[in-house]
Each structure stands twice: as C-alpha cells, then as structure tokens.
Amino acid sequence: MATSPPDGAWPVAEPPPDRQPPTAARIVEVVVAGVLWVGLALGSLAVGALAPLTAMASDGCGGSSDDGALICRPEGSLLFFGGLALLWVLLLVAVLFSAFRIVRAATTGRSVWPWPFVGLGIALLGLALMILDLAIITR
DSSP states (O other): OOOOOOTTSSOOOOOOOOOOOOOHHHHHHHHHHHHHHHHHHHHHHHHHHHGGGGGGGGGGGTTOOSSSOGGGSHHHHHHHHHHHHHHHHHHHHHHHHHHHHHHHHHHHTOOOTHHHHHHHHHHHHHHHHHHHHHHHHTO
16 A cells, blocks of 8 residues: 655655757857868868878888888888878777767757867877878888
8 A cells, every 4th residue: 555755755856947949059059060070070081091092102112121211121011000000090089089079068068169179189190190100111
C-alpha cells in the first residue's frame, strides 16, 4: 500500500527553465563556424592528399645511397614517412577536435567561432613540422 508523503516532506527539484530560442547573432555565429570548419576539412584533405608528392625531394639521389642528403639513405626515408604520418595524424586531430568542440559549444551555449581557428592552428602545426622534417632530411 503506497501512500503519498505530506506536502513539503521531500525536496522536489525545480524543473529546468525552458531554453530561450537562439538569437539571429547566435545562428550566424554557428553557421559561420560551420562554414569555416568545412573549409578546414577541405583544406586538410587537400594538404593530406598532396603531401606524399614531397617525396620527389629524393629525385636528386639517383642511384647512389652512400653520400648526399639524409633522404637518400634508408633512415632518411623512415624519417620522411614518419613526418608524413605525423602530418596526417595532426590534420585528422584538427578536423575531428574542432568538429567536436563546435558541436559541444553550440549545444551548451558557449562561443563557437574560436574552434575552427584552433583546428587551423593544429593543422598549421602539422604542416610546419612536416616542412621542418623535409628541411632536415634534404640538406
């Protein structure tokens, strides 16, 4: 036999207030962040697809593998492909992390616009590291 408690006997949580409809500025912010993210994703795809072409830096090696640049030796090719893998990983992290943060910020009411730029910073870090890797192994 279930009985109801007397009034005020148990604390009852207040229902959450209804969410306010988004303002026009908020809608524009989310749309612009989405467009910037699409640009980041397409740019990362293009850079990632074209990056293997930098292997042509070893064209000057010819048939010799004893002297010359580091890329002409077996350990140089290992460093090259390691740098390429690092670039691809950082590009993937940039796209996925910024997408996650954009969605998270949009659903919690926080600013959305910085996250595509954070992703761009991560992608540029990967590109800078790949360029540094190429500079080291081709000299």
